[in-house]
Amino acid sequence: MDISQHFRRDEQEFIDQVLAWKEQVENSYIPKLTDFLDPRQQHIMETLIGKHEILRLHKHGGGPYTERKRMIIAPMYEPIDEADFELVLLQTTYSKKFITLTHRDVMGAFLSLGVKRKKLGDIHAKDGVVQILIAKEIASYVQINLTSIRQAKLKFETQPLSAFLGEEKHWKETECTVSSLRLDTVVKEIYKLSRKDAANYVEKGLVKVNHKTVENPALLLQEGDLLSLRGKGRSKLVTINGQTKKEKRRITTAILK
Incomplete structure (x- = not known):
């Protein structure tokens, strides 16, 4: 495959990373879990690995309509379930009488913790409810440190993934x-x-x-x-x-x- 025909030059670093993951799983037979990927990155992985003879791609973002997803490269025979994606849904509520929090507000507060964007999945901020889908390895840190956004005092609690309120995009x-x-x-x-x-x-x-x-x-x-x-x-x-x-x-x- 001539990669240059399908992708842009500035995507080469990610392409190299995907190919390294692929080789790693081929050699070790141990599944590889990625961070959250945007749709373009998911497309690149599917193009490079999607029709592999011995590997299979799996993806999950925490809900049926999520945009950002974690992906797993695994041997064809390896069973993969929801827990393998190591996703956590954190939720909080606030009074919307005096303030309304937007997607941008939540994103900014999350990034201000010093956590990388790739550890954060989709965000839902509507009608006094804020939900964030994040990587399991940072869930406790975010719960402890993300206690306010703008003037709203918050306490995030863990919820089952099925409680995510993200809606289908039209x-x-x-x-x-x-x-x-x-x-x-x-x-x-x-x-x-x-x-x-x-x-x-x-x-x-x-x-x-x-x-x-x-x-x-x-x-x-x-x-x-x-x-x-x-x-x-x-x-x-x-x-x-x-x-x-x-x-x-x-x-x-x-x-x-």
């Missing part, structure tokens, strides 16, 4: 034609902007691709890329459907409703 798909797969061109089409405004948003660091800020309007997008434009929501390039006779690209995009 995407509205649209088929369109674009002159190229440049980031600014696709952002322009999805968010109904002028080409100039789309490029300016990118250059100002307001656009993320696969959860990473990108400031290069000329970045060429790939099938499955997740996008977000600050203040205007999340979207994705679902499929690339070929070219027109005028060499434009037919694509299917989707925006999160």
Whole structure:
């Protein structure tokens, strides 16, 4: 497999890590559990390992609609169950009379503890309830140290994974034609902007691709890329459907409703 045809140069470090995990399991026959991975990283693992003759990939994020998941590379014969993913659901409640906590508030408070993002899965913050899915190895530390977010005093308690309130995400798909797969061109089409405004948003660091800020309007997008434009929501390039006779690209995009 020519990896360069399928992935970007800045993904090479993660690709090397996946290949090292693969070799480790092939040689030791001991399953490998990853940290939480975003959808793009999950796609990379599935591409590199998904059809392996003696290995099987398993993934679980703590609920049926979670986006970030931990993955296990295991020998084909190895039984894997929920406990093997070492996931913990922490929940707290607060009075929403005087304050409303958002996903961003919870994320910021978590990262302020000095814990790496890869140890945190999905977050639910709605109607006075905050839930976080985290790696088991940091659960006690987070319970002890995450005692407030903004002005709200909190006490996180462990709950069964089945209690996670994350909801299914609904995407509205649209088929369109674009002159190229440049980031600014696709952002322009999805968010109904002028080409100039789309490029300016990118250059100002307001656009993320696969959860990473990108400031290069000329970045060429790939099938499955997740996008977000600050203040205007999340979207994705679902499929690339070929070219027109005028060499434009037919694509299917989707925006999160």
